[in-house]
Amino acid sequence: MSNLTEVGFEAQQAAEGQESVGPVEGRTQWQLTWRRLRSDRVAMISLAVIVIMVILAIIAPVFAALTGHGVNTAYPVTGENEVGNPVGPGVNGFWLGTDSVGRDVFVRILYGARISLFVGVVSTAIAVVLGVVIGLVAGYFGGIVDTVLARFTDAVLAFPYVILAIALAVVFGPSLTIIMFMVTFFSWAGIARIVRGQTLSIKEKEYIEAARSLGAGPFRIMFLDILPNLLAPVLVIGTLYIPNAIVFEATLSFLGLGVQPPTPSWGNMLADASNLYQVAWWYLAFPALFLLITTLAFNLLGDGIRDAMDPRTERLIAARRMRSRRAKDRKQQAAGVEAVADTVNG
Amino acid sequence: MAQRTQQDDDVLVRVENAVKYFPVKAGGFIKHTVGQVHAVDDVSLVIERGKTLGLVGETGSGKSTLARCVAGLIPVTGGKVFLNGTDITKLSRGAMRPLRREVQMIFQDPYSSLNPRRRVGAIIGDPFAIHRTATGAERKRMVQELMERVGLNPEHYNRFPAEFSGGQRQRIGVARALALRPKLIICDEPVSALDVSIQAQVLNLLSDLQQEYGLSYLFIAHDLEVVRHVSDKVAVMYLGRIGEAAPAADLYDRPRHPYTVALLSAAPAADPDTAAARQRVILTGDVPSPIDPPAGCRFHPRCPKAQEICARVEPPLVRDNSTAQPAAEGQPPDDSGQPATDVPGGWAHVTACHFPVVPGENLATAGAAAGSAGKGAVA
Numbered sequence: 185m186s187n188l189t190e191v192g193f194e195a196q197q198a199a200e201g202q203e204s205v206g207p208v209e210g211r212t213q214w215q216l217t218w219r220r221l222r223s224d225r226v227a228m229i230s231l232a233v234i235v236i237m238v239i240l241a242i243i244a245p246v247f248a249a250l251t252g253h254g255v256n257t258a259y260p261v262t263g264e265n266e267v268g269n270p271v272g273p274g275v276n277g278f279w280l281g282t283d284s285v286g287r288d289v290f291v292r293i294l295y296g297a298r299i300s301l302f303v304g305v306v307s308t309a310i311a312v313v314l315g316v317v318i319g320l321v322a323g324y325f326g327g328i329v330d331t332v333l334a335r336f337t338d339a340v341l342a343f344p345y346v347i348l349a350i351a352l353a354v355v356f357g358p359s360l361t362i363i364m365f366m367v368t369f370f371s372w373a374g375i376a377r378i379v380r381g382q383t384l385s386i387k388e389k390e391y392i393e394a395a396r397s398l399g400a401g402p403f404r405i406m407f408l409d410i411l412p413n414l415l416a417p418v419l420v421i422g423t424l425y426i427p428n429a430i431v432f433e434a435t436l437s438f439l440g441l442g443v444q445p446p447t448p449s450w451g452n453m454l455a456d457a458s459n460l461y462q463v464a465w466w467y468l469a470f471p472a473l474f475l476l477i478t479t480l481a482f483n484l485l486g487d488g489i490r491d492a493m494d495p496r497t498e499r500l501i502a503a504r505r506m507r508s509r510r511a512k513d514r515k516q517q518a519a520g521v522e523a524v525a526d527t528v529n530g
Numbered sequence: 531m532a533q534r535t536q537q538d539d540d541v542l543v544r545v546e547n548a549v550k551y552f553p554v555k556a557g558g559f560i561k562h563t564v565g566q567v568h569a570v571d572d573v574s575l576v577i578e579r580g581k582t583l584g585l586v587g588e589t590g591s592g593k594s595t596l597a598r599c600v601a602g603l604i605p606v607t608g609g610k611v612f613l614n615g616t617d618i619t620k621l622s623r624g625a626m627r628p629l630r631r632e633v634q635m636i637f638q639d640p641y642s643s644l645n646p647r648r649r650v651g652a653i654i655g656d657p658f659a660i661h662r663t664a665t666g667a668e669r670k671r672m673v674q675e676l677m678e679r680v681g682l683n684p685e686h687y688n689r690f691p692a693e694f695s696g697g698q699r700q701r702i703g704v705a706r707a708l709a710l711r712p713k714l715i716i717c718d719e720p721v722s723a724l725d726v727s728i729q730a731q732v733l734n735l736l737s738d739l740q741q742e743y744g745l746s747y748l749f750i751a752h753d754l755e756v757v758r759h760v761s762d763k764v765a766v767m768y769l770g771r772i773g774e775a776a777p778a779a780d781l782y783d784r785p786r787h788p789y790t791v792a793l794l795s796a797a798p799a800a801d802p803d804t805a806a807a808r809q810r811v812i813l814t815g816d817v818p819s820p821i822d823p824p825a826g827c828r829f830h831p832r833c834p835k836a837q838e839i840c841a842r843v844e845p846p847l848v849r850d851n852s853t854a855q856p857a858a859e860g861q862p863p864d865d866s867g868q869p870a871t872d873v874p875g876g877w878a879h880v881t882a883c884h885f886p887v888v889p890g891e892n893l894a895t896a897g898a899a900a901g902s903a904g905k906g907a908v909a
Contacts, residue, residue, distance in 0.1 A: 390643040394706065397601050398657050399630035401623075412647035 217416075220492035227488025233481040237474075241301050244294035251277060253288035255295045256446045260286050270464040281466040284456055289467055292448035293474050299360070299449045300478065304430040307364045311371035311429075312422045316414070318372065319379025320406045324387055334380065340373040346435075353441035363442045367429045375421055379414055386410050416493045423486035427479035434475055450475045542614065542713055542746050543577040543600060544873075549608035550595050554821060565821045569595040571770035572609070574847075576875040577714065582740070582747040583875045584761030584778065586754060586793065590817060592770040593750045597716045600748060601633050602626055614713070631661060634707035638719040640699035644691040650677075650702055651687040657709035676705040680735060697728035704735060708743075716748045721756060733760060754797040758782050765874040766790050769820055769828040772847060774881045775874030786879070786886035789829050791893050811893045827884065834893055835885045847874070847882040 221227055240247075248255055262276040263286025270282040280290040322333035349366050356362050386392065387410065395405050436442035437451025445452055450471045457468035550570040553563040570592045577583045585593045598604045600611055602618050610617050618629055637643035644653055654673045658664040664672050674684035680701040691699055700720060707715050717736065721729040737760065739745060751757045757764055758778055765775035766787065774787035785791045792811040799805040813832045818824050824831055830840035874880060887893060 390637045390639055391645040393598075393603060394635065394637060394643055394703075395645075395656065397603055397630065397633070397635045398660050398706075398710075399627050400656070400660050404660065409645055409648075412645070415647075 217489070217492045221488055224488045224492060226484050227492070230481040230485040230488065233477060234485060237297060237478055237481070238301060240294050241297040244291065244298060247294055248288075248291050251279065251288055251291060253278070253291050255291050255448060256287065258285040258287050263287065270460070270467060272464070273466050280470045281464065283453070283464070283467050284460050289453075289470055292453060293450070293471055296448040296450045296453060296471065297474065297478070299443055299447070300430045300433060300475070303360070303364055303367060303433040304426045304482075307367035307429045308371060308422055308425045310364075311368045311425065312375055312418060314368065315372040315375025316379050316411070316418060319376040319381075320383050320410060320414075322376070323380040323383025324402060324406050324410065326384075330380070333376070337373045337376050337380075340370065341377070343370070345370045345432075349436055350439070350441060353436070358436075358441045358444055360443060363433055363436055366436070367432050370432070371425050371429060375418065375425070378417060378421060382414050382417060383410055386413050420486055420490040420493065423482060423489055426486075427482040430475070430479055430482070540578050541576045542579045543575075543748070544612040545573060545575045545596075545600060545609070546612070547609040548573045548596065548599055548606050548611060550592075550599055550604065551607045568770045568820050568823050570599065570606075571823070573767075573770070573772055574609075574873050575765055575772065575775070576873050577746050577748055578762075578875065579713070579746055580740070580744045581762040582749050582760050584757035584764040585748060585750045585767060586752060586757050586764060587767035588752065588793075588817065590769075590820065591767040592820075593767055594718055596767070597635070597718055597748060597750055600714075601635055601716050602629070603635075627661075631657075631710040632712050633714045633716065634710065634712040635716045635718060636700070636703050636707050636720045639723050640696050640703060641691075641723075643703055644699055646691055649688050649690055650682075650694075653691070653702060654705045654709060657706060661710060663710075672709075673705075676709055677702075679739075680705045680708070681731075695728075696724050697731060700724060700728075700732050701735065704732070704739070708739065711743065712745070714746045714748065716750070718750050719752070720749075722751060722753060729756065736760065754782075754794060763875050763877075766793065769817060769823050771828055771882065772874050773829065773883070774879075775847075776879035777877060780879050784879070784889055786881040786888075787829075787883045788833050788835050788885075788887055788893060791887050795893075809892060827882070835887070837885065839884055843884070845882045845884045847880045849878045849880050 244255075253259065259278075259282065263271060263278060263282035265271055270284060270286065271278055273279060273281045275281070278288050278290070280288075280293065283289055283292065318333055318337070322330045322337075345366070352362055352366060383406075387405075392405060392409055395409050400409070433442055433449065434451035434454065437449040438455045440452070440455065443449035443452055445456070453471040454468065454475075457464070457471065461468040548570055549572055551566040552569055554565040554567060555561040556564045573592075573596060575583065585596070587593050595604070599606045602611070602621075606619050609619070611619050613629055613632060616629065618626060621629070644650075651670065651673050654676055655669050658669045658672060670687065674687060677684045677687070682698060682701050682705065686693075691702065694702065700723075703720075715736075720736070721732050724732060733756065736747065740747065747760070749757065749760055761778045763775065764778045764781045766773050766781070766789065768789050774781065774785065774790045781790065782794065785794055788811075792813050795808060795810045799808065811834065815832050818828070818831060824841070826839075826841040826843055827833070827836070827845050830836040833840065
């Protein structure tokens with residue numbers, strides 16, 4: 185009897201395409217999430233795209249060496265045609281063409297990716313830390329602390345960020361630090377608001393009361409008892425804020441308030457290209473495409489993580505798997521019937 | 531601050547006239563208080579060392595609030611709570627810290643009382659970490675000892691609460707409460723969320739631990755049979771007040787407050803003959819709002835014996851002088867006239883009622899005759 189069930193269990197596991205494990209091991213929330221995420225094709229493709237983009241950004245100098253084109257070097261001879269316009273993709277060893285002064289667009293896009301990803305990830309990371317701390321403090325302490333912090337959060341959310349960005353860039357002069365400061369400043373508030381809401385509900389749980397009755401201090405409770413329960417939504421919202429940060433950086437650079445030429449960024453490349461797209465479509469199209477793919481990948485990955493965190497999607501995926509298996513069975517059955525018919529007829 | 535009274539050697543916790551009101555706020559932007567929920571209203575009791583005080587009463591009677599006041603989790607609005615002779619109501623958090631070790635809680639819901647994102651080893655090891663009594667390998671060893679003591683497999687140290695059944699989870703809660711070797715464990719309906727078979731296991735565990743470590747329990751429940759099984763003394767709460775308190779056997783055999791009688795008659799009896807023979811006292815109406823509790827005796831609007839005085843005069847909690855007290859085993863000599871024994875949780879049978887029920891009285895018919903309780907009797 186026990187044999188039978190074991191065989192059945194293994195068969196089921198094999199059918200699901202997993203190796204059968206020996207003793208039953210407890211799966212953590214993260215293992216489960218990762219398992220669900222792995223079966224989400226869109227999310228995995230997005231993850232792959234992001235990984236590739238990061239690798240490309242890191243090894244950008246390799247491509248510079250490979251093509252022999254420096255990032256800020258203009259090639260007036262090979263990079264421009266007889267009337268002085270940029271050359272198109274594939275011409276003279278410029279994989280994605282050249283820009284207005286004959287620089288390699290591909291190499292510049294890769295160097296631009298460094299800035300975009302750096303600004304996106306680092307600013308968001310700082311914003312997440314700030315948002316989590318402020319949200320936790322506001323939600324946990326409540327009262328006047330909460331009122332002050334929550335109103336401040338609302339004020340930041342209500343602020344017209346482009347206007348502030350322009351003002352700051354004008355006063356302090358455009359720089360990467362100013363960009364990152366502004367991206368962080370306008371990202372933490374949304375995170376803080378979500379964390380505050382979650383904290384309000386979690387702090388009423390009995391396990392928080394249990395911790396208090398043990399004599400745990402407020403910071404221990406906030407960071408050891410409440411924070412682990414918040415990681416899931418924070419991870420999702422963090423992933424979804426990265427593309428916002430990337431777009432914000434591109435916007436500022438496009439407006440000339442961010443990364444300054446000749447340092448390439450997707451934003452200032454697009455700004456430069458907008459004067460030139462009638463003769464050099466590639467100059468506009470490729471930076472825009474990279475920007476689109478990157479932000480889309482982050483957004484889809486964030487959605488995937490959110491779905492994977494939700495235990496209800498487990499059943500959806502299982503149902504989908506079951507349907508496809510049944511469809512396969514039917515196909516095989518049909519094939520079998522045909523084969524039988526063939527032999528009979530033959 | 532420390533204030534010593536006689537009998538302190540026997541008394542672990544002494545609650546004196548504890549009051550807890552929760553403000554009711556209204557208004558959207560600018561909040562203002564529109565009323566007070568009288569959750570606990572002038573309650574005194576004692577918990578003796580190594581004994582169990584049962585606290586019963588229906589939902590909303592203030593049992594849990596009182597327990598949290600005793601545990602120092604919520605500040606009292608008024609009154610005093612002495613733990614080992616020290617008034618804990620005015621202590622700062624830092625000064626309270628060493629006293630936290632003395633009082634621990636076991637919670638009702640084994641699902642929400644354990645953090646789902648932390649491993650069992652970390653949950654049970656928390657008390658050691660917070661009070662810095664043990665670290666590293668020593669902490670792990672102590673946690674595993676505790677797990678073994680409460681009947682859990684120590685190898686499950688690294689599991690998450692979700693991987694345990696309700697009964698096992700409650701054992702985790704017990705282990706956590708036990709970690710600091712407290713003197714008092716407050717059990718807030720520790721078994722009401724468990725299957726009956728599991729209830730017995732957990733109750734037996736609690737009673738074993740009491741004997742082993744000399745623990746005192748404040749045991750809150752609404753299952754009267756469970757309370758009878760575990761308690762030495764029982765106090766009955768109604769709308770934030772204690773209506774009656776007595777040694778367990780005394781209370782169950784000779785209830786004197788009409789509310790206690792009704793409560794006892796509502797409890798299911800295992801023996802069908804008993805169940806058929808007894809007469810149930812059916813209370814009508816709902817528990818009045820604790821925001822605006824009735825004047826006089828709080829039970830009078832629903833009491834089958836209520837008379838005009840009940841609505842006017844609050845009955846004091848007094849010892850029953852009509853019948854001779856049976857000399858219970860271990861009862862301290864009472865000839866010194868110490869009033870402390872009249873405090874609920876002591877040895878006296880005290881009742882807050884103008885017209886206490888006498889043995890043999892049939893409340894069911896009394897209610898029907900008085901007509902105040904409508905359909906009072908159900909055969």
